[in-house]
Every structure is written in structure tokens, then in C-alpha cells.
Amino acid sequence: MKLFVMADMEGISGIFQRSQTGRAEANFETGRRFLTWDVNACVAGCFEGGASEVIVRDAHGAGYGFVWEELDPRARYVQGVSERERIPGIAGCDGLILLGYHAMAGTREAVLEHTMSSAGWQNFWMNGRKCGEIAIDAGIAGDHGVPTVMVSGDDKTCREAKRFLPGVVTVEVKRGLAREGALLLSREEAHRRIQAGAAKAVGRCRALKPFRVKKPVTFRLEKVSKGRLPLHRPGVRVVDGRTYEVKAATVEEALNLL
Numbered sequence: 410m411k412l413f414v415m416a417d418m419e420g421i422s423g424i425f426q427r428s429q430t431g432r433a434e435a436n437f438e439t440g441r442r443f444l445t446w447d448v449n450a451c452v453a454g455c456f457e458g459g460a461s462e463v464i465v466r467d468a469h470g471a472g473y474g475f476v477w478e479e480l481d482p483r484a485r486y487v488q489g490v491s492e493r494e495r496i497p498g499i500a501g502c503d504g505l506i507l508l509g510y511h512a513m514a515g516t517r518e519a520v521l522e523h524t525m526s527s528a529g530w531q532n533f534w535m536n537g538r539k540c541g542e543i544a545i546d547a548g549i550a551g552d553h554g555v556p557t558v559m560v561s562g563d564d565k566t567c568r569e570a571k572r573f574l575p576g577v578v579t580v581e582v583k584r585g586l587a588r589e590g591a592l593l594l595s596r597e598e599a600h601r602r603i604q605a606g607a608a609k610a611v612g613r614c615r616a617l618k619p620f621r622v623k624k625p626v627t628f629r630l631e632k633v634s635k636g637r638l639p640l641h642r643p644g645v646r647v648v649d650g651r652t653y654e655v656k657a658a659t660v661e662e663a664l665n666l667l
């Protein structure tokens with residue numbers, strides 16, 4: 410069983426503030442350690458659950474989060490950027506895990522909620538359904554026939570995951586109290602839950618259905634700022650002064666057209 414883990418940062422246990430997630434921020438070094446520990450707990454769970462191979466992508470920002478020298482030696486790791494695929498090699502995997510994810514832009518009392526870019530994206534819809542990064546990445550995997558088997562993050566992230574992905578294992582590592590505030594578990598308890606969740610999730614790879622998005626897929630993006638639409642890009646349909654749509658044959662292709 411081959412697992413791919415996309416690791417974001419906002420939904421990592423112990424993270425409750427922006428200062429922990431930005432490369433130039435005061436507490437980024439702390440945030441990186443928390444991220445690395447959650448990754449290690451997840452990798453341990455995957456192998457405990459019967460995985461034969463695990464690849465983890467540092468999917469936050471420019472992929473500079475993992476403390477490489479502290480990572481579990483059994484898995485392999487993607488850091489930095491990739492020119493082709495957002496989830497490199499997902500086609501040959503049996504399941505996708507979204508670790509440390511966050512609720513879609515606009516969700517109330519959700520830790521560091523956003524969709525792709527806090528500064529750029531106000532709202533986002535896929536085939537008319539408002540969604541966030543959970544649905545986007547599950548959709549990319551779904552296009553390759555790969556089910557999303559686990560999502561970890563705060564309570565709002567888990568709620569969103571269940572709405573889009575019936576049967577997915579959710580691991581709630583904190584309760585969101587505000588955009589920058591949370592009721593946290595201890596480090597030990599959070600890691601215990603992540604490890605147990607990942608072990609359980611490996612067992613669901615065969616049973617869960619991939620999240621398949623109808624094609625052609627339409628992406629609608631409402632930008633934060635007005636008057637900044639890609640008006641001269643082919644295939645762009647302008648909806649209003651800060652909203653536009655693109656259509657494509659796959660989720661990944663649509664994402665690249667935005």
C-alpha cells in the first residue's frame with residue numbers, strides 16, 4: 410500500500426497563529442518543529458497500518474517547513490516547488506492523506522482559514538460548489554482514481570472534510586476559537602491521535618471511493634482585490650469586477666489556468 414501525504418501547516422497541532430507559519434515570521438522555527446512532529450506521527454501510523462511506501466510533500470508555501478534532519482527515515486519527502494504536478498506521483502498511490510489542513514476561506518472560528526491565498530482569494534467554487542483546499546486536493550487525487558483517506562486539522566477542517574468526503578478518517582487536533590486562537594491538545598495526545606488515524610486510514614484505501622469532480626470542471630474565483638482580473642488570458646470568462654471562471658478537463662489543469 411503506497412500512501413501520499415500532503416502536509417500543510419495551518420492545521421498542525423500546536424499551531425494557532427500566523428507568526429508560526431510564515432517563513433519570515435518570529436515563531437516559524439517553532440512551527441516547523443511542530444509540523445515535523447505531526448509528519449512523523451503520520452508516517453509512523455501509515456507503516457503501523459500496513460503501508461509499504463510513504464511519500465510526504467511539504468505543501469505549505471514554498472515547501473520550506475520540514476526540519477529535514479528530524480524526519481522519520483522510513484518515508485521519502487518532497488520539499489520546495491515542483492514544475493509539473495501539485496501532488497507528484499499521485500497516480501501510482503493507493504491513498505492520499507491531507508495532514509495539517511485548514512478550513513476554506515471565510516469559515517468562522519477556524520484556525521488560519523483561507524483558500525490557497527489569504528491575500529488573493531476571497532471565495533472559490535468548483536462546479537458551483539463553494540470549497541477550499543480539501544476539495545481541490547482530493548479532486549486532483551480523484552482524477553487519478555486515488556481516494557483521500559484522512560484529513561487532520563481543527564474541528565472546522567474535519568467538519569468540511571466529512572461534508573466533501575464521506576467515510577474519510579478525520580483527526581481533530583485542536584478546536585478553533587478564532588482565526589488566530591485554538592483550544593489545543595497536548596503534544597502527546599495530538600500525536601497519538603494522528604498516528605492512530607493514519608493507521609486506520611491505510612485500511613480504508615481499498616474501501617473509499619475517489620472524490621471525482623464532474624468534467625469539464627469549472628473553477629470560479631473571487632479575488633480579494635478589485636480590478637485585478639486576468640482579462641487577456643484565453644479561456645477566462647469574467648463574471649464581475651473581481652470574479653472570473655475557467656474551464657478545464659482536470660482539476661489540476663483548471664488550477665493552473667487560474
Ligand SMILES: [Zn+2]
Pocket residue numbers: 417418419468469470
Ligand atoms: Zn498552508
